[in-house]
Amino acid sequence: MLYFIGLGLYPKHLTLEAIDALRRLDKAYIDTYTSIIPGFDKSIIENLVPGEVVEASRSMLEGESITRIVEEARDKNVGIITPGDPFIATTHDAIRIEALKKKIPVKTIHGITIYSLAASATGLQAYRFGKTVTLVYPEAFKPISTIQAIHDNLDRGLHTLLLLDLRLEENRVMTIPEAVEILLDLDERGILGETIAVGAARLGTPGQTIVADRLHSLGDYDYPPPPHSIIVVAKPHPVELEALHYLAGLPYKLYKRYERSRGYP
Amino acid sequence: MLYFIGLGLYPKHLTLEAIDALRRLDKAYIDTYTSIIPGFDKSIIENLVPGEVVEASRSMLEGESITRIVEEARDKNVGIITPGDPFIATTHDAIRIEALKKKIPVKTIHGITIYSLAASATGLQAYRFGKTVTLVYPEAFKPISTIQAIHDNLDRGLHTLLLLDLRLEENRVMTIPEAVEILLDLDERGILGETIAVGAARLGTPGQTIVADRLHSLGDYDYPPPPHSIIVVAKPHPVELEALHYLAGLPYKLYKRYERSRGYP
Numbered sequence: 001m002l003y004f005i006g007l008g009l010y011p012k013h014l015t016l017e018a019i020d021a022l023r024r025l026d027k028a029y030i031d032t033y034t035s036i037i038p039g040f041d042k043s044i045i046e047n048l049v050p051g052e053v054v055e056a057s058r059s060m061l062e063g064e065s066i067t068r069i070v071e072e073a074r075d076k077n078v079g080i081i082t083p084g085d086p087f088i089a090t091t092h093d094a095i096r097i098e099a100l101k102k103k104i105p106v107k108t109i110h111g112i113t114i115y116s117l118a119a120s121a122t123g124l125q126a127y128r129f130g131k132t133v134t135l136v137y138p139e140a141f142k143p144i145s146t147i148q149a150i151h152d153n154l155d156r157g158l159h160t161l162l163l164l165d166l167r168l169e170e171n172r173v174m175t176i177p178e179a180v181e182i183l184l185d186l187d188e189r190g191i192l193g194e195t196i197a198v199g200a201a202r203l204g205t206p207g208q209t210i211v212a213d214r215l216h217s218l219g220d221y222d223y224p225p226p227p228h229s230i231i232v233v234a235k236p237h238p239v240e241l242e243a244l245h246y247l248a249g250l251p252y253k254l255y256k257r258y259e260r261s262r263g264y265p
Numbered sequence: 266m267l268y269f270i271g272l273g274l275y276p277k278h279l280t281l282e283a284i285d286a287l288r289r290l291d292k293a294y295i296d297t298y299t300s301i302i303p304g305f306d307k308s309i310i311e312n313l314v315p316g317e318v319v320e321a322s323r324s325m326l327e328g329e330s331i332t333r334i335v336e337e338a339r340d341k342n343v344g345i346i347t348p349g350d351p352f353i354a355t356t357h358d359a360i361r362i363e364a365l366k367k368k369i370p371v372k373t374i375h376g377i378t379i380y381s382l383a384a385s386a387t388g389l390q391a392y393r394f395g396k397t398v399t400l401v402y403p404e405a406f407k408p409i410s411t412i413q414a415i416h417d418n419l420d421r422g423l424h425t426l427l428l429l430d431l432r433l434e435e436n437r438v439m440t441i442p443e444a445v446e447i448l449l450d451l452d453e454r455g456i457l458g459e460t461i462a463v464g465a466a467r468l469g470t471p472g473q474t475i476v477a478d479r480l481h482s483l484g485d486y487d488y489p490p491p492p493h494s495i496i497v498v499a500k501p502h503p504v505e506l507e508a509l510h511y512l513a514g515l516p517y518k519l520y521k522r523y524e525r526s527r528g529y530p
Contacts, residue, residue, distance in 0.1 A: 014280060017277035112280070116353060116378045239355070
């Protein structure tokens with residue numbers, strides 16, 4: 001059996017189902033490159049897994065290595081252990097398909113993910129989110145399609161969850177202040193700076209920091225270390241507006257100005 | 266302290282964080298009306314909570330009762346226990362705001378939710394989902410805006426997670442076959458029937474059933490009892506197409522036809 005096991009966003013997000021699965025593994029590969037879990041230590045896994053525990057780099061879980069891992073799962077319980085939920089990022093899609101094609105049984109143990117917390121932890125309403133995008137460092141190319149997706153969501157009255165570039169192998173992890181600078185630089189319409197946005201650091205963990213203000217001001221706050229993300233907020237619904245003030249410290253002046261206009265100034 | 270505690274989609278989704286919080290409660294209100302948790306029994310909560318456990322109806326957790334519960338949390342640890350994640354549905358937003366306004370400390374314990382599993386359990390990619398909508402029974406009014414949201418997402422190449430009406434007090438819970446009928450009836454453009462869709466029953470639980478086919482055929486399959494939901498699939502990406510075939514049984518003919526056209530027939 002090939003298990004995909006999501007750990008959630010911090011160690012106490014471990015589910016009873018994940019603990020059961022970890023206890024069955026003959027071999028565990030920990031994905032150490034797609035995100036950061038604050039407070040995570042390899043020993044948490046080692047204490048549960050009876051078999052070998054390997055800290056896996058990208059090259060061990062992607063490309064040609066896929067076939068080898070799938071073959072291992074033919075007569076052993078092999079687990080791929082990931083931050084968040086195993087399949088919210090597309091990283092491990094290929095290995096799941098490969099296993100299914102070879103008729104190796106696959107079991108997914110879901111985990112708590114930023115994808116749902118962007119709504120539930122900030123007071124924004126899940127059904128008012130549009131397409132989610134990742135903002136990458138503008139190097140080889142400028143991430144214009146990311147800006148277009150934000151604009152398109154705003155035009156339709158929808159919020160955008162913006163995941164920030166995270167390249168652990170290169171020791172580069174995008175922070176909220178860096179992302180604000182990139183967004184303002186690429187925003188040819190010039191509307192994003194004044195738009196309300198939420199800066200969320202370490203969401204779902206005991207040290208989570210959630211800040212709401214105009215996007216151009218988000219870089220001025222202090223945040224704990226990454227993972228960081230940003231939500232660009234469409235015209236807030238009155239209940240969302242209250243949540244942004246009481247839960248995320250949206251400044252009183254902004255709160256009142258939007259409230260007077262029923263959230264639609 | 267006022268706790269909001271998400272149980273996830275079946276009892277083994279309970280997190281270590283949720284167990285810790287349940288053990289601290291002087292009083293627990295179980296939300297019994299927003300969704301169904303297969304395999305759930307009140308005794309699971311009673312075995313963890315040292316204080317009183319109340320099965321709460323809508324009238325106990327909404328409207329005027331809010332103030333009373335918030336006041337209870339002033340000098341006791343009170344918990345509101347919900348299926349999934351506490352704030353993916355908007356049901357409990359008002360009580361959270363009321364507590365924050367009165368400076369009662371609030372702690373949210375997040376849970377696994379259909380909102381992220383719609384992508385991660387079906388092989389569809391999370392960043393290709395647009396706005397999520399709920400399909401209600403077409404009685405007092407026809408849910409035209411739901412159809413418009415699906416069309417709008419399709420026009421943009423985005424999938425739609427469709428949550429189905431669930432009125433436990435009236436003993437009416439919408440199933441996939443009922444939803445298909447309603448959708449085909451309201452679809453004035455006449456495009457939804459031929460569109461690929463996924464029927465998902467009891468997602469995230471050991472008895473989950475995931476079926477991919479043209480929407481008009483989804484009603485012909487057998488599903489376990491609710492909760493049910495549907496995902497209307499925009500033109501599938503080649504990796505998604507493979508997942509729909511190997512994970513959700515998209516019929517071979519359809520799979521091959523879409524594959525030949527690189528997912529864009």
